[in-house]
Amino acid sequence: MATLGVPQNTIEVLQKHDFHFQKKFGQNFLIDTHVLEKIVQAAGVTKDDFVLEIGPGIGTMTQYLCESAREVMAVEIDEKLIPILQETLAEYDNVTVVNADILKLDIAKIAEEHNHGNPIKVVANLPYYITTPIIMELFESRVPLESVTVMVQKEVADRMQAGPGTKDYGALSLAVQYYSEAEIVANVPPNCFMPRPNVGSAVIRLTCHEQCPVEVDDERFMFRVIRASFNQRRKTLQNGLGNDASLPVSKEQAAEAICSLGLSPTIRGEALSLAQFAELSNRLKKA
Numbered sequence: 001m002a003t004l005g006v007p008q009n010t011i012e013v014l015q016k017h018d019f020h021f022q023k024k025f026g027q028n029f030l031i032d033t034h035v036l037e038k039i040v041q042a043a044g045v046t047k048d049d050f051v052l053e054i055g056p057g058i059g060t061m062t063q064y065l066c067e068s069a070r071e072v073m074a075v076e077i078d079e080k081l082i083p084i085l086q087e088t089l090a091e092y093d094n095v096t097v098v099n100a101d102i103l104k105l106d107i108a109k110i111a112e113e114h115n116h117g118n119p120i121k122v123v124a125n126l127p128y129y130i131t132t133p134i135i136m137e138l139f140e141s142r143v144p145l146e147s148v149t150v151m152v153q154k155e156v157a158d159r160m161q162a163g164p165g166t167k168d169y170g171a172l173s174l175a176v177q178y179y180s181e182a183e184i185v186a187n188v189p190p191n192c193f194m195p196r197p198n199v200g201s202a203v204i205r206l207t208c209h210e211q212c213p214v215e216v217d218d219e220r221f222m223f224r225v226i227r228a229s230f231n232q233r234r235k236t237l238q239n240g241l242g243n244d245a246s247l248p249v250s251k252e253q254a255a256e257a258i259c260s261l262g263l264s265p266t267i268r269g270e271a272l273s274l275a276q277f278a279e280l281s282n283r284l285k286k287a
């Protein structure tokens, strides 16, 4: 099978199978060999690795991953792509294609069965409509992860890397910081995809921490505090926390905890660092 990173070969496969792109699945297939090589290289895939690919499409990047990895599992939601994948990946015996919604799979179990529970590498050109839920699910469900190297919208990559006080800073930036070290490894223009998306893209590598950088008594509670703080960006932190129905915290308790950290009562959530959110949530939890 000829490499699919070459646009002509991709077009041939699509025409042969009379495949029509489904917008609802965020289908923008890569057609640039340099970008494909860059992603696999940035992920540092070796013959020791088990790689989970989310959304293989017609198998363009999967071919590269099969060449470099020990074992690849490719999870694709669109059943129309499964017969195509069987054909484009026919020459590889180290790949399993699974027809499923990635958000409904027990990925920790997959890591257990295919990688003895050791940290796995995730590599993907993600469907943009569910980028954040996929990243959050990987992190929050405590899948053993070594790294996550993914193509995302440029704007989302910027949000992942943002620091306190910037307009892009939010719950996603804090989750990424808490679980990993983020680095944008390439900016990718729309003409590297078929069909072309109407936004710029970037490849970001999240190298997962062996140990989280701050001490938190209850991780889930901290992320509830963080979400509540950013839900109403224009409110002060104490109002945001005190008014959030999902958080068992009164405005007075919020004010007291904020004050005990030496912060101004009028401070907004977007000014707090990860370490400050960790300490705040530890105090609120005790209160």
Ligand code: SAM
Pocket (backbone or CB within 6 Å): 025, 026, 027, 028, 029, 030, 031, 054, 055, 056, 057, 058, 059, 060, 061, 075, 076, 077, 078, 081, 100, 101, 102, 103, 124, 125, 126, 127, 128, 130
């Ligand atoms: N990896 C291919 C490439 O780079 O050419 C395709 C990438 S395309 C941006 C995203 C892929 O994810 C599509 O094949 C789409 O059908 C698949 N997809 C969308 N939602 C999914 C989900 N919830 N679970 C698994 N795959 C999904």
